[in-house]
Amino acid sequence: MAVPALANEPLLRVEDLRVEFPTRRGRLTAVDGVSFEIAPGEVLGVVGESGAGKSLTGAAIIGLLEPPGKITGGQIVLEGQRIDNLPYHEMRQIRGRRIGAIFQDPLTSLNPLYTIGRQLTETIRTHLPLGETAARERALALLRAVGIPAAEQRIDQYPHQFSGGMRQRVVIALALAAEPRLIIADEPTTALDVSIQAQIIALLKRLCREHGTAVMLVTHDMGVIAETADRVAVMYAGRIVEIGPVREVVRHARHPYTVGLMGSIPLVGRDVARLAQIDGAMPRLNAIPLGCAFNPRCQKAFDICRTQRPDLRRVGPVAVACHLFDMPPADAGRPP
Amino acid sequence: MIAFVLRRLLQAVAVMLVVSLISFALFNFVGDPINNMVGQETTLDERAELRRQLGLEDPIPLRFARFIGNALQGNLGVSYRMAEPVGRLILSRLPATLELSLAAAVFALLVGVPMGVYCGLYPRAPLARLFQAVSLVGVSLPTFLIGILLILIFAVHLNILPSFGRGEAVALGWWTTGLLTAAGLKALILPAITLGLFQMTLIMRLVRSEMLEVLRTDYIKFARARGLSNRAVHFSHALRNTLVPVITITGLQLGAIIAFAVITETVFQWPGMGLLFIQSVQFADVPVMASYLILIALLFVIINLVVDLLYYAVDPRLRLDRPGKAA
Structure with a gap:
């Protein structure tokens, strides 16, 4: 089954991924034809509003979509091996070992009834052939690496004895416990104090650089992305609307939605009376408009946007799904 | 921790004092204790003399203190009906009730928890739906009806289990046990299932809903x-x-099992405290009733x-x- 990885093979390749929820009134498509790649050691930021499908994309990759949600199309390839159709027990061996995960709320990610040492050694011993003593040594080393002071004492304490920021450090240690090649970090700092957020992001970035771990960083915080990511994918209504190197996307946003997103970030030193705002709200899954999903909110929308869905196409260093960047069409109206 | 235990013990003592007061009131003010003890031809003078001898003329707080003092020494009065010290009477019946109650609780836990776990893990499985339906029956059927139905099936029609009594009991010092003989064990099965069925379904439904809740965390x-x-996730984590709510309910239910063994003991003529209590009620045997009240309260407090x-x-x-929060 495992195909040897080619030299130029990306670490993770997601192709035309669809995630759907069957409901009584038909299927809701929450992730609609998403494709991207992550290279070894790369940090890919995924941004978008709530409900854009970014967390579901992460959950689909790690094989933990909550029923009734399921993958109905496309494929997910990890190091040359297709993983979206693996049986549960094979996928289980990939989770934690080859793909780690960090969730939003560190306060609830740890089991309150076990010491953090026990949760660490349990994870380590699930994936690595280590004895109890060796696993504990490794757990201690991990705790030190994530910056827990007095790790020897703290290892035998329970989660409730740790603060939020410290717990997220423990969660990061748990995600890194078996040296996965990829970490999916779903809003890793959203639940934390602003002062702690920067520390945690810096820690995650440093550890992943040291271990050569790639990260898929899901967040709605453009500031975090700008500081951390190498590339960024902007999602809207279950689709990627723009993907490219982070500087390019931040400084020269092309898709009108990305432009709006960038305009809504407050910047110290940029003196504006009001932040830009995108009027309206993202469509609900059962009412996604025909054509480009963004067209009702887009100030630059023209005829074709209301009828034909734009595909991602390369525009300079980035890829954008917007009719504004179509080759001058012969039969369509000119953009205003 | 020690402070917590001490606080709990103090609360327990307070509860026991209140229950003793009720029991004391029952003893002294439900009917005339003298009337219950003497014959019809006793003269009024003799009655007054007896009243003084028994200390019934003393102020009420003093009498209550004496009652508590006696109770603490195990002296709970004399049964009107059997003319035997109540302490000894209850003690001789206690093992039968405790064995029945524990067997019922063990049955409820050993069957209820696995069924609940299964239903929590696979809520849509046909077997889980069956368990749910059966549990509804268990919750809604009254105990005596279940007992009678079980007797009808297993004792009358199939004739494989005894319908009443405790089988053969072996004495171990003052404790008599039916757990050491085949007849005793066979006699235990039907009453234990009858008594434990309600708790079993309760525990099953509780574990199921708690599992569903925890699995979403x-x-x-x-x-x-x-x-x-999966095993680690389901069992050691979920x-x-x-367990915390399950322990609470099981503990409270164990008290309830012991207290409500009355009905099951009556249906199966099980020679325990409950049967003794029912018979005492029929004869207005106040000392036995009062002592039973205190004992049940004590068991609840301990549990x-x-x-x-x-x-x-x-x-x-x-x-x-x-x-201890650390930054």
């Missing part, structure tokens, strides 16, 4: 994301987190104390008086 999702085996201590064993968050 972030730490279970994170445990899966760490690649732990099941253990459902609650044990339950509170078990929380500490299960949930580390309770072990610290002050949660």
Whole structure:
């Protein structure tokens, strides 16, 4: 089954991924034809509003979509091996070992009834052939690496004895416990104090650089992305609307939605009376408009946007799904 | 921890004092105790003399203090009906009731918890739906009806289990046990199932809903994301987190099992305290009723104390008086 990885093979390749929820009134498509790649050691930021499908994309990759949600199309390839159709027990061996995960709320990610040492050694011993003593040594080393002071004492304490920021450090240690090649970090700092957020992001970035771990960083915080990511994918209504190197996307946003997103970030030193705002709200899954999903909110929308869905196409260093960047069409109206 | 235990013990003593007061009131003010003891031809003078001898003329607080003092020494009065000290009477019946109640509780736990776990893990499975339906029957059918139905099936039609009594009981010092003989064990099966069925369904439904709840939590999702085996996720992570409410309910239910063994003991003519109590009620045997009241209260208080201590064993968050927060 495992195909040897080619030299130029990306670490993770997601192709035309669809995630759907069957409901009584038909299927809701929450992730609609998403494709991207992550290279070894790369940090890919995924941004978008709530409900854009970014967390579901992460959950689909790690094989933990909550029923009734399921993958109905496309494929997910990890190091040359297709993983979206693996049986549960094979996928289980990939989770934690080859793909780690960090969730939003560190306060609830740890089991309150076990010491953090026990949760660490349990994870380590699930994936690595280590004895109890060796696993504990490794757990201690991990705790030190994530910056827990007095790790020897703290290892035998329970989660409730740790603060939020410290717990997220423990969660990061748990995600890194078996040296996965990829970490999916779903809003890793959203639940934390602003002062702690920067520390945690810096820690995650440093550890992943040291271990050569790639990260898929899901967040709605453009500031975090700008500081951390190498590339960024902007999602809207279950689709990627723009993907490219982070500087390019931040400084020269092309898709009108990305432009709006960038305009809504407050910047110290940029003196504006009001932040830009995108009027309206993202469509609900059962009412996604025909054509480009963004067209009702887009100030630059023209005829074709209301009828034909734009595909991602390369525009300079980035890829954008917007009719504004179509080759001058012969039969369509000119953009205003 | 020690402060907690002491506080709980103090509360327990307060509860016991209140129950004793009720019991004392029952003893002294339900009917005339003298009337219950003497014959019809006793003269008024003799009655007054007896009244003084028994200390019934003393002020009420003094009499209550004396009652407590006697009770603490195990002197709970004399049964009107059997003319035997109530303490000894109850003690001789206690083993039968405790064995029946424990067997019922063990049955309820050993069957209820696995069924609940299964229903929680696979809520849509046909077997889980069957368990749910059966549990509804268990919750809604009255105990005596279940007992009679079981007797009808297993004793009358199939004729494989005895319909009444305790079988052969062996004396171990003052404790008599039916657990050591085949007849005793066979006699235990039907009453234990009858008594435990309601608790079994209750525990099953509780474990099921708690499992469903816990399986949705972030730490279970994170445990899966760490690649732990299903067994580790379901049993050491999920099941253990459902235990606090299960222990509470089981503890309270154990008290209830002992207290409400009355009905099952009556149906199966089980020679326990409940049967003794019912017979005492029929004869207005106040000392026995009052003592039974105190004993049941004592059992409830002890069980609650044990339950509170078990929380500490299960949930580390309770072990610290002050949660030690570190920055």
